[in-house]
Amino acid sequence: MRPALFLVIIGLGGAAILMALGVWQVQRLAWKEAVIERINSRIAAAPIPLPDDPDPVADAYLPVEISGTYAGDTLRVLVSQKDIGAGYRLITALESDAGRVLIDRGFVAVDDTDIATPTIPVTVQGNLQWPQETDSYTPEPDRDGNVWFARDVPLMAEALGTRPILIVASAVSQDDPAVAPFPVDTSRIPNDHLQYAVTWFSLAAIWVAMSVFFIMRRRAPRPES
Template sequence: MARAARIALIVFTALASVGFVALAVWQVQRLGWKQDLIARVEQRLTAEPVAPPAGDVGKADEYRRLRLQGRFEPGEVLVQANTELGGGYWVLAPLRLVDGRAVLVNRGFVPPAQRAPESRAAPAGPVELVGLLRLTEPLGGPLRANDPAAGRWFSRDVAGIAAQLRVPGPVAPFFVDESADPTQPQRSPRPGLTVVRFANNHAVYAATWAALAAMAAAAAGWLWREERRRPGTLT
């Protein structure tokens, strides 16, 4: 190998080590952010339910426990779902709040055998329920775009579903996953199946990048020593 190529290899491995160190530091920062996120979400999940917010919502509001009072309006949309109970559908229906706004409520999960509407009529009259605030999902999924005309929904797109159901008046820009009431018998749709789980592998990633940084640094050091041993080269 020519001397210029050997020097280039030394420089490359040294720079690779620096890059791996930067990636390890970034993953450590991500670990802190993820731990803070998990702590904040867990705090929301155990807090007392509050009234639904007015206006726009963001990430800081997701998974906040809400208490809703109102009446279910006619109509519902089935959104394809995969849960711990298997494949099936989420049942989303509009709830008219006492203040006049409408909120889409995910009443829970039904298997394909219970797709028929008569198997899950929404309660008549005033209702009160507790649920988790969820952000709208307008983009569908990879290769799984919502098709309202065909009645195929893969994501819980609040604006799209409200338009499909022709919900009149103001509609909240979020939906609510209804929570299970432990004092009531199990029903269909099955509420309370929201999965609140965040992948937190940043410590493993940081350790991996740090190990690669050490290996690259060791390789650069070895190459440098070997180059210095060559007669008439580096001194």
């Protein structure tokens, strides 16, 4: 009986651990969905004037409105859009009463290499963002070819001589038909907790089934030799 009891303990203990991991992932799923809902509510709120000293954590996704005039060069960040393909985000400095800041104007196709920068005053509505898009594998920007591979706010601010503040435009008073708005959303926030929960619960079921199999096999009478 001792080997069978050992198998029962191992079977129940392993299943309990796997079930607990599944329950934890369900709890994480509820937490992540609440976080995403809060972010979506903030994104959709009415815009306010740009704060004097926005905080990258507290003011992330904050909707703002700012007026000014585009100035200087435009940086191109290589990206891809579903159903469209490769293209660039256009990042331009905006001279405003709140200082010189970065504006993510939107998306252009990769073949659109000669997009003019508006010279008349504009009003931009959008959301503050400090995207975490760089890691040790991110290539250095090709400054000669004006191709960037991530939105590195401090580095772009240094290149264009702005404050380290990026506003991702959702609406601009002077529409440029060649530039499609690429506003902030939550689609890129990872939320795989449901898949993880299903995996842990499935492993628990398999563990129980295998434990029962080994117990029954252990208890089965052996053929006489």
